[in-house]
Amino acid sequence: MRKVRLEPEHPCFVIAEIAQAHDGSLGTAHAYIDAAARAGADAVKFQTHIAAAESTPAEPWRIRFSPQDATRYDYWRRMEFTEEQWAGLARHAAEKKLSFLSSPFSIEAVDMLLRTGIDGWKIASGEVNNQLLLDKIASTGLPVLLSTGMSPVEEIDEAVALFQTRGIPLTVLQCTSAYPCPPEKTGLNMLEVFRSRYGCTVGLSDHSGTIYAGLAAVALGADALEVHITFSRECFGPDVPASITTAELVQLVDGIRFIERMRTSPVNKNTTARELEPMRALFTKSVVARIELAANTVLREEHLTVRKPGSGIPAHQLRQLVGRKLQRTVAAGHFLSEQDLAEVVTAA
Numbered sequence: 329m330r331k332v333r334l335e336p337e338h339p340c341f342v343i344a345e346i347a348q349a350h351d352g353s354l355g356t357a358h359a360y361i362d363a364a365a366r367a368g369a370d371a372v373k374f375q376t377h378i379a380a381a382e383s384t385p386a387e388p389w390r391i392r393f394s395p396q397d398a399t400r401y402d403y404w405r406r407m408e409f410t411e412e413q414w415a416g417l418a419r420h421a422a423e424k425k426l427s428f429l430s431s432p433f434s435i436e437a438v439d440m441l442l443r444t445g446i447d448g449w450k451i452a453s454g455e456v457n458n459q460l461l462l463d464k465i466a467s468t469g470l471p472v473l474l475s476t477g478m479s480p481v482e483e484i485d486e487a488v489a490l491f492q493t494r495g496i497p498l499t500v501l502q503c504t505s506a507y508p509c510p511p512e513k514t515g516l517n518m519l520e521v522f523r524s525r526y527g528c529t530v531g532l533s534d535h536s537g538t539i540y541a542g543l544a545a546v547a548l549g550a551d552a553l554e555v556h557i558t559f560s561r562e563c564f565g566p567d568v569p570a571s572i573t574t575a576e577l578v579q580l581v582d583g584i585r586f587i588e589r590m591r592t593s594p595v596n597k598n599t600t601a602r603e604l605e606p607m608r609a610l611f612t613k614s615v616v617a618r619i620e621l622a623a624n625t626v627l628r629e630e631h632l633t634v635r636k637p638g639s640g641i642p643a644h645q646l647r648q649l650v651g652r653k654l655q656r657t658v659a660a661g662h663f664l665s666e667q668d669l670a671e672v673v674t675a676a
Contacts (some may be wrong), residue, residue, distance in 0.1 A: 340546050340584050341499075341531070343429065343450075343473075343554040344369040344577060347567055352406045354413055360557065361420050363574040368581040371427035373450055373554065376414070376441055379404035381434035393566050415444035429473070431455075435464045442468060450554070453477030453505050456487050466490060471497040473552065475533050476518075477505035488526050499552050500526055502545075503533035507570040514541050519548055535570040539580040546584045547591070555580065612638030615646045617662045625654045632664075640665060 344364035350357035357374070364372045377383075385401045397403040409417070421428040428445065431452040432438045438449075438461070448471040455461055456479045465472060472491055476484050484500070491498045502518040514536060522530045531552030532545040542553045556571035572580065601608070613634035621631055629650050634643040640663040641649070653670040662668075 338551070339588055340550055341371065341552040342369045342581055342584060343371045343373050343552065345373045345533075345554050345556045347373070347375045347556060348407055348565055349556070349558050349563065349567060349571065351565055352408075354409060354416075357409070357417055358420055360559075360574075361417065361424055361426065363559070364557065364577070365424035365426055367574060367577040368585075369426065369577065371429050371447070372421050373429040373431070374417070375407075375452070376409075376430045376432045376437040377404045377407045378434050378436050378440070379408065381436040391566050411440050411444060414440065418445040432461070432465070435461060438464050438468070446470065448472065451475055451487070453479065453503060457483055459490075462487060462490050466494050466496055469496065471499070473499045473501055473531070473533075473554070475501050475503045476522075477503035477533065488528075492526070492528070498526075499529040499531055501531045501533040501552065501554065504535065507535050507567065508537040509535040509541075509570065511536065511541070516541075516545055516548055519545065519550055523549075537570050537572065539572055539576050539583065542580055543583050543587065546587050549591075553584070609638045611636070613643040614638050614640030615643060615649060615664050616640075617658045617660055617664065619660050621654055621658050623654055623657045627652050627654065635661070635663075639663075 344360070344367070346357065346360045346364075349360060361372050379401055383401050383404055385399050387400045389400050394403050397406060418428045422445070427447040429448050429450055430437075430441055430446060431450040432441055433452065433455065449465050449468070450473045451462065451465070453475045456474065456476070474484070474487055474491070479487075488498065488500060500522045502515050502522065504513045504515055506513055514532075514534075516532070519530050519532070522528075529551035531550045531554065532542065533554040534541045534545070535556065542555055545553055555577065556567050557574055557577050558565070558568050558571040559574055561568060561573065613636050615632055616635045618631055618633045621627075625631070627649050629647065632646050632649060634646060649664065649669070654668055655670050656668060658664070658668060
């Protein structure tokens with residue numbers, strides 16, 4: 329599998345967030361793993377819900393989207409997989425060389441995921457102040473991605489300190505809990521704020537429903553990018569408006585790798601110009617005679633013009649030829665050369 333390696337100077341770690349896109353279907357969850365692997369993602373990320381351990385029937389709906397579930401608690405129950413099923417998903421991810429990540433919403437979920445084989449944790453925005461859960465996750469020693477979607481800076485500080493004092497590999501993710509998130513709320517400025525404030529790797533947990541925010545984050549040096557995925561915008565579920573399609577994930581990964589090659593390949597303009605000399609000859613211009621000129625003509629600017637290709641006297645030297653005398657008659661359009669010219673004529 330691709331281990332959770334989030335370090336400066338390494339390629340951006342691309343996480344395909346499946347979350348509840350499977351809608352409780354184990355087969356669909358496995359299909360998303362295959363799609364993420366084909367797209368070139370580094371990891372898949374789920375959300376692990378055990379309704380009785382994290383919620384109550386009194387939990388209100390964020391969005392009342394599911395007519396088949398009487399309550400949000402019922403919805404979480406329908407999203408549950410057995411321990412054996414989670415283990416199968418972890419094995420499938422490993423076979424596809426993907427890191428297997430999840431956001432646990434209870435200590436029981438942490439324990440189960442540890443038994444099934446988890447490579448790292450994502451702390452969901454609503455769990456950042458859950459001290460019991462954070463302590464449990466820290467005790468595993470596995471890498472952590474910390475979302476900041478609903479937290480003020482003081483709360484983020486406390487969570488970061490909890491993991492950093494215990495030596496846990498930590499990545500802080502800028503996130504805004506809006507679904508979809510508009511561009512003016514994306515907060516790419518926080519990448520550098522978090523990097524400077526916490527001295528750790530940083531990234532974006534994106535809910536824009538586009539590939540644009542992720543590409544911009546990588547151009548600014550994001551070490552990790554998490555995006556929700558869906559097979560189609562016509563799929564069912566609360567996260568579809570904030571997701572990109574699996575086809576768009578292919579575009580996103582391609583774009584990220586393109587940007588990384590640009591960012592890690594500084595250009596020296598002088599070297600580039602030398603390498604492009606054959607191209608310069610095609611696209612630049614040379615000095616030519618505007619009209620037929622007799623031998624011994626003392627060149628004036630109106631005698632001259634420039635034409636492609638740039639294989640003769642360069643266009644920028646045209647005025648330097650003014651005052652030179654022709655040694656032979658030349659036709660209109662003739663590309664001048666030093667062999668055509670005599671000495672510079674000086675005033676008496």
